[in-house]
Amino acid sequence: MLDDRKLQVLRAIVSDYVSSQEPVGSKALVERHNLGVSPATVRNDMAVLEDEGYITQPHTSAGRIPTDKGYRLFIDRLAGVKPLSPAERRAISTFLSGALDLDDVVGRTVRLLAQVTRQVAIVQYPVLSSASVRHVELVSLGGDRVLVIMISSTGKVDQRPVEVPGITEDELAQLRGILNAALAGTSLADAAAALGTLDDQLPPPLSAAGTQVSSALLEILGTSTSTRVVVGGVPNLTRFGAEFETTVKPVLEALEEQVVLLKLLGEAATPGDVTVRVGHENPYRELQTTSLVASAYGSDGDIWASLGVVGPTRMDYPSTMASVRAVARYVGRFLAEG
Incomplete structure (x- = not known):
């Protein structure tokens, strides 16, 4: 275990190296930090820190820089994460x-x-385990194409285009109402389960369209962000x-x-x-x-x-x-x- 003074020297080396990007010498440490000891004492402390693997000398006659082990000790000895202003x-x-x-x-x-x-x-x-379905929207894109949109309680919007042959605007509105009645306010996991039984609840004219739309919604729910x-x-x-x-x-x-x-x-x-x-x-x-x-x-x-x-x-x-x-x-x- 290092004594308090050697830990103080290590903290000073880390601080100076981070700010200056240059190897740190004993004289500079004494001048910039109130260590209360002579450069010779600091050099002795630095020699111990180097022997223990906390600092290293990158070049001959250069100052010292922290090693990974030195940074780890510095981090572990932080009094706590400082609060932001x-x-x-x-x-x-x-x-x-x-x-x-x-x-x-x-x-x-x-x-x-x-x-x-x-x-x-x-x-x-x-x-978000607590996320739920806020709303399902079905928008006709013309022809047989419909855009399936799902909005979650977090505000996330997902959409998928699907082919739904022969569906009318009235049928689209009816299907939209059924989907929102079944899914709105339910958790994402429960929504997936509800979709699995939805086909049985649809009237025959909406059955084929419902299958296509349900597949798109299940794909959206199954996409793991x-x-x-x-x-x-x-x-x-x-x-x-x-x-x-x-x-x-x-x-x-x-x-x-x-x-x-x-x-x-x-x-x-x-x-x-x-x-x-x-x-x-x-x-x-x-x-x-x-x-x-x-x-x-x-x-x-x-x-x-x-x-x-x-x-x-x-x-x-x-x-x-x-x-x-x-x-x-x-x-x-x-x-x-x-």
């Missing part, structure tokens, strides 16, 4: 408040995360210059793999908690030059999905963790209220 909280709330539907919420969230953290943001679409991940802020990777020049391509390729991102985000299982994976803690070799900061979002113990950011291990962890946690909380609250 009132201005930052207002900015997040305002950014999300104008969202029109679920797609807009997810799009705004990924842009917001990328902006406030200056990292690559990843947001998984939520699965939980397997969708939206990525934003990829240009932020270019801010990290030479250290990323040889690794940007594999990172980008990994970010394009939805399965990889879903597994990464799967670690963040509890709303309010922040999960951090540093460098080689990542099971994916292409992402071992990066760190992931993630959190689940949900409401009243109901976990809907996860969100987070990916960036180089040399990131401002306290601010990034605070931003990720705050955005997750606001998104969960916004969807719960919607």
Whole structure:
């Protein structure tokens, strides 16, 4: 175990390296931080930290930089995730408040995360166990084509075109009424079950049309948005210059793999908690030059999905963790209220 002074030296090295992007020397630490000891003492502490694997010397005669192990200890010893300022909280709330539907919420969230953290943001679409069918609409497109539209309680709108030969406007209106009477207000799972028995309730003139429309609605209900991940802020990777020049391509390729991102985000299982994976803690070799900061979002113990950011291990962890946690909380609250 490191004593408090060595931990203080490590915190100072991490802080200076994140802000300056340059290896940190003992003289600079003494000048910039109130360590209360001489440069010689700091050098001795740095030697211990290096022997223990918390810092390393990238070049001869250079200062030191943190290792993955050093970042991990720094993160584990944070007193807590710092709160955002009132201005930052207002900015997040305002950014999300104008969202029109679920797609807009997810799009705004990924842009917001990328902006406030200056990292690559990843947001998984939520699965709302409490979501229900708000309304079903059938719109004639002319000829035999009908557009089947389902609107959920979250504001999400899905649609499918179907071929319904010979249906009249009156029959379309009648079928619309039957569908809404059976489905409106029911959970998505119950709606799928209700559709399975709907054919038996339809009068003969609507039977064929009902089968086509029911198939389209079942397809909509069976589309799992939980397997969708939206990525934003990829240009932020270019801010990290030479250290990323040889690794940007594999990172980008990994970010394009939805399965990889879903597994990464799967670690963040509890709303309010922040999960951090540093460098080689990542099971994916292409992402071992990066760190992931993630959190689940949900409401009243109901976990809907996860969100987070990916960036180089040399990131401002306290601010990034605070931003990720705050955005997750606001998104969960916004969807719960919607």
